[in-house]
Amino acid sequence: MAAVALSGQIAFADISRFVGEYSGRAEVETRAGDISLRDMSVVIRETKIGYSVTWTSTTEKDDGRRKVKSYQIEFQPTERDGVFSAAMKRNVFGHTEQLDPMKGEPYVWSRITGDTLTVFSMFVAPNGDYEMQQYDRSLIEGGLQLNFNSHRNGIPTRFISTFLSRQ
Template identity: 55%
Template sequence: MRAPAISRTISLALSMLVALTLLARAAAAADVADFVGDYTGSAEMLRSDGTLESRDMSVSISETRNGFNVSWTTVAFKHDGRVKEQAFSIDFIPTDRSDVFSAAMKRNVFGHEVQLDPMKGEPFVWGRIWGDTLTVYSLFIDDEGGYEMQQFDRTLTKDGLDLNFSRVRDGVPERSINTMLEKR
């Protein structure tokens, strides 16, 4: 009777080891090199008045000497014919935390790359790679002490990046966009 119990215990232990190995692989972060490239796409965003607004989007991810850069552009086509274009470019450098990156948006008096100061109305930006997703977070603190949080999740797919954007102001979701950006 003891042999079947030992056999079941060994089988259970091996099953748990296989499951833990698979979970560890799934949670293992992709390398920034996996994201490097130029991506484009478009999306329809539902406006608060119920109308749709077309947007063209592009992102370029490249490695730098000390980390990596994410540059992105959004072109919004307004119903009155106006076109609004916004472009951003941020360098990221590694931190002491694995797969967490600090935005290097300015240099201090010693020439070191540092974060901006959210208490001065500047965005506090950081990034992380979790699994196959590169996320860029931006925190803004307004003059009244309220906040806006933006999150860009860019998940690797076989054709490019699945982009999920969300913006929350003082705990209230304001906007979200999901689209596929194809690798050029």
Template identity: 55%
Template sequence: MHATHAISLRRLATAAMIWCAMAWAAVAAETGIAPFIGDYTGSAELVNADGTTEPRDMSVSISETKDGFNVSWATVARKTDGRIKESSFSIDFLPTDRDGIFSAAMQRNVFGHAVQLDPMQGEPFVWGRIAGDTLTVYSLFVSPEGGYELQQFDRILADGGLTLRFSRVANGEISRTVETFLERQ
């Protein structure tokens, strides 16, 4: 290979990397996700409807994707009997035609397109919203009896991290809430 071909290939590779970085930056600017990008950790006391509390360790990671962004989060609950219960979730979000509202891309259809899950099959219907300094993720579940549960995760920008506000409403009744600070790592 001639030196001029090697230089041309390096220039082409550099140009491709710059284009990809610019495209991802454009997605972040377009979606409004840029200020939220990062990794955050903290702990909290989850408050149940009966007033009892449960300690939780929490983490969230927010990142750009090719077409939108990803929110991944985990909780660790320590039970009084010594058991540890871990839960983790990861959801990609895509822009919609509505400014600041994002659809969850949780599965692929037969054509390879990202689509929502089906709440009539017991799966959550998930969407996101960015309004000012708050990134909200909603999850709607339809119970086998036709009732509902709505979970709302507000992640609010704060000095040094995020304020997390979580609530779970089942058939109009608040069943769980938590508010805590998650420190940017």
């Protein structure tokens, strides 16, 4: 049991390099093939037993309206070194647990490999199709390189790459 705790502590220690606030702007290709600008930010914080990642993207519409999407997920160490489970809801005993992809909820986890913090999410559609999303946030001078990609049933559907400067 001590090895498991130590493994989680080693993985947890790696997050301190990523802690901070970052922001930037990305060019995103719309479904119609047009290019739109999207403001993006991420905040990474240590928590009592892991860390949290909050990310926001803001798109400005042609008529001046702004569409804001924001997500916040807490992660906890697992028995696997550098791999973290999402703590997205509490069960009846007050313990955090993963969401259920068979109920249309995303299954989310993260890992730290070298200078890259990756957040994965998997969605299962009612017809059994699936979508995988991957957010790679790599430490580089002055901030993070964000590479996002999504796949539906193994076919790439979107790729976004941008630099997020440390605030």
